[in-house]
Amino acid sequence: xxxxxxxxxxxxxxxxxxxxxxxxxxxxxxxxxxxxxxxxxxxxxxxxxxxxxxxxxxxxxxxxxxxxxxxxxxxxxxxxxxxxxxxxxxxxxxxxxxxxxxxxxxxxxxxxxxxxxxxxxxxxxxxxxxxxxxxxxxxxxxxxxxxxxxxxxxxxxxxxxxxxxxxxxxxxxxxxxxxxxxxxxxxxxx
Numbered sequence: 001x002x003x004x005x006x007x008x009x010x011x012x013x014x015x016x017x018x019x020x021x022x023x024x025x026x027x028x029x030x031x032x033x034x035x036x037x038x039x040x041x042x043x044x045x046x047x048x049x050x051x052x053x054x055x056x057x058x059x060x061x062x063x064x065x066x067x068x069x070x071x072x073x074x075x076x077x078x079x080x081x082x083x084x085x086x087x088x089x090x091x092x093x094x095x096x097x098x099x100x101x102x103x104x105x106x107x108x109x110x111x112x113x114x115x116x117x118x119x120x121x122x123x124x125x126x127x128x129x130x131x132x133x134x135x136x137x138x139x140x141x142x143x144x145x146x147x148x149x150x151x152x153x154x155x156x157x158x159x160x161x162x163x164x165x166x167x168x169x170x171x172x173x174x175x176x177x178x179x180x181x182x183x184x185x186x187x188x189x190x
Contacts (some may be wrong), residue, residue, distance in 0.1 A: 001131075002082075002144035010126040011164035012144055015107040017053060018097065018120070019154060021064040021071050023113035024130055040070045043150055049158030050078050056167045059101055063093045065116060094120045111157050112137050113149050124142030128157040 004010075022028050025046060033041040061082040062075055068085065075083045083099060087093040098171070106125035110117065113133040122140060122172050129141035130153035138144055145156035162168050169174055 001146045002138065002141060003160075004142040007126070007142040007160075008164045010106075011109070011161045013106050014109045014126050014161050014165075015052075016059045016061060016097070016101050016103050017109045017111065017158070017161070018061045018094070018118050018124075020064055021110045022060060022066060023133075024093060024111050025062075025074070025150065025154060027148065028113070037152075038068055038070060040068065041150060042074050043152055043154070044167075045076050047150045047151075048078060048156035049155035050080070052162060052171055053158045055171075056162055056165065058161070061097050061101075062176075063087050063090050063097070063120065065090070070076065071118075084166075087115060090120045091123075092149040094123065095119070104189065108159065111154060112141075126161070128160075130154075130158075146189075 007037045019025055023032065025042055029041065033034045033039065053060060059081045062071065062080055063084050064071060066085065066087050069084060072083060082097055086091040105123050107132035108124040109126040110121050110129055111123040111128045111130065112121045112132045115134060115136055117137065121129040121137065127141045128143045128145065129146045130149035143157065143160055147153040147156050159168070162171065
């Protein structure tokens, strides 16, 4: 795991987490069935990390170059706030998300794995890379996950941000105390 000296301060400012899909939310494999259907494998811990981020008031979005029904399905299941597929020009998609969520570069985390992500990656306040990202992404990252894309890296990023923002103890309390109410966790972000 790589963590820059200012990673915690940068993570504290995050209000929006943007994910690439192939190689970040998935392992990068694209599986075609006999009838041409497309399959992707998503990791449950990554999904739960996104759910925890939502519980703490963070917004989430996807910018991906490919268009996939599986991505749309998984994003809907996780209640991702915005999904921009078929975006080969990720800068334009990024600009649209900044306006939609009324956030600054410093308030955005982008989770990346490959050079196609660099135009957006270099603009955001908190740059996170999956553990198996290409060298050019890793060298520019503030945080590099221990886990690989599609194998828990998104959870690593979400957990790091939630710890930096001071939410983690309340999350653990929520899951170890029967009396803890989800509304109490949400109220921590007010």
